[in-house]
Amino acid sequence: MSRTSRALGVAALALAAGLAGAAMAQSGSIVFTSWGGTTQDAQKKSWAVPFTKETGITVKQDGPTDYGKLKAMVESGNVSWDVVDVEADFAAAAAKDGLIEPIDFSIVKRGEIDPRFVTDHAVGSFYYSFVLGFNPASLKGKTPKSWADVFDTTAFPGKRTFYKWSAPGVLEIALLADGVPADKLYPLDLDRAFKKLDSIKKDIVWWGTGAQSQQLLASGEAPIGQFWNGRIFALQQSGEKVDLSWEQNLTAADMLVVPKGAKNKEAAMKFIAEATSPEGQASFATESGYAPVNVKSAALMPKDVAANLPDKHTASQINLDMGYWAAHRDEIGKRWYAWQAE
């Protein structure tokens, strides 16, 4: 045996031992990936900590969610994420493309979940509203009410901020501001939506992450815009003087999915069961200001918190149509990014 081949043999043994060690360690842990910031902190506190206490399975936090990474993992067969928090339109598209595992409903209790927020391949993580957020100090006392006000640069001068990525929300807001009735939104009139957005394009600052949206609003850099309600809630909790309007709030859910080929599938399903349980959802909603997807959660929450959740503002609430988005995600995305770069 030459020196080289002996060295190779040793290396192979070491590698095998390492792999075995990794496999053993993994049976007792999962990796949960979400969007970072105040949202993931709340998920960790409300879901991961109790889950580890009950099952002994440790939960490693990773993030932020990156659809490109998820696809790369699944294609290469080297999946290091077990549970991922994704947007609902992506969940629908990913199920179609075979990127995610079907949910095991012998572990997750489908009957307790609001039927709007559960599919064969994904269970709601939380449900949120896009709301009109504003910074009263920077608007000199004027109070915006509706999405039309966000497009009114005379009454409300300054920059306005919207979600940067192609996703349900901004196009709907533009159409609502342009006077399209809520029940006539879909299928989206893209020409009309982009034309409306063109009217304020030079005044738009895009936010790519929730933390960025909070910074823009709190600093007054963009005193008005579209926000996730939980991010406004978190700002208010930390004492910032920001406010919001619930008029025509647009609801959608984040979904929990398991990437195809995840190494700890069963533990992942157990984690999802914990996260979507009445207690897990109630605790997360109390922390974050987002609404629970579990219909039994509201009863478990403090009254004053429950009163501020998106599910208490249903009068003018509009559900974003994920079915429509899943079918048109690619086509709208191409046009969206081309328009942004114009």
Next chain:
Amino acid sequence: MTVTDVPIATPSPVLAAARRRGRGLAPVLPALALIVVVFVIPVLALLLRSVLEPEPGLQNYAAFFASTTYLKVLGNTFLVAGTVTVATVLLGFPVAWFLAIAPSFWSRLLFAIVILSMWTNLLARTYAWMVLLQRTGIINRTLMEIGLISEPLPLINNLVGVTIGMTYIMLPFMILPLHATIRSIDPAIFQAASLCGASRFQAFTRVMLPLTASGIAAGALMVFVMSLGYFITPALLGGTSNMMLAELIAQLVQSLLDWGLAGAAALVLLVITLAIYMVQLRFFGFGQARG
């Protein structure tokens, strides 16, 4: 006098002999293997996708060049990289000159500042620029309080922001090669020039510039090529309407999951970069190391 006449460093006979025998290759192999495994193979895989997805053919390249958006992004990329390169030459030259001639205390101090700024975390530096440049940032607030302006200047989310941020980040990459070149020039040459009756301007244009041309070219190449593929700073300080190619590629990979088109865009960027490198090699040589 042309550039190639200047002996910057005399090639050592020992090195030259080693080069003829092809020695010294073995120690290079680990680094080479690393580059091949973690860089060359993945890049090739992405490039392959550009001609294989969604079906074999050149449709991704056709789509790239048919789209006015993508061509505009390509144009922006060149505009930013070019502007930043010119700005770093103009700002970096005096600094490199000062570093070479200043008393050692001052040159060491300045050198430390240049190097330290390069070692500070890139993201932290870019966020610092956001704090400075935004509408409610320090610069705008100060100017408004003095009364110089009544509306905040648009310094961020546009080309101005990207150029300022990237010029600052790229400056050391211009200063360091320039400094090396300037330091190797014998100061007596300038005395000789003035003794021969050259004005200060002539001494600069006819002696200084030709002597430092290789340093400027090396720095400019480094800055230009690095700027072409830059991502973080344009993403944070720029706006969507002056997006650069790296951002477009990230968008295609992460959000649209269109890896074929992303591969095509990446190859376009790679080919352009290599072409620029070739031009540089042709005119300025591979440093002075060809011997």
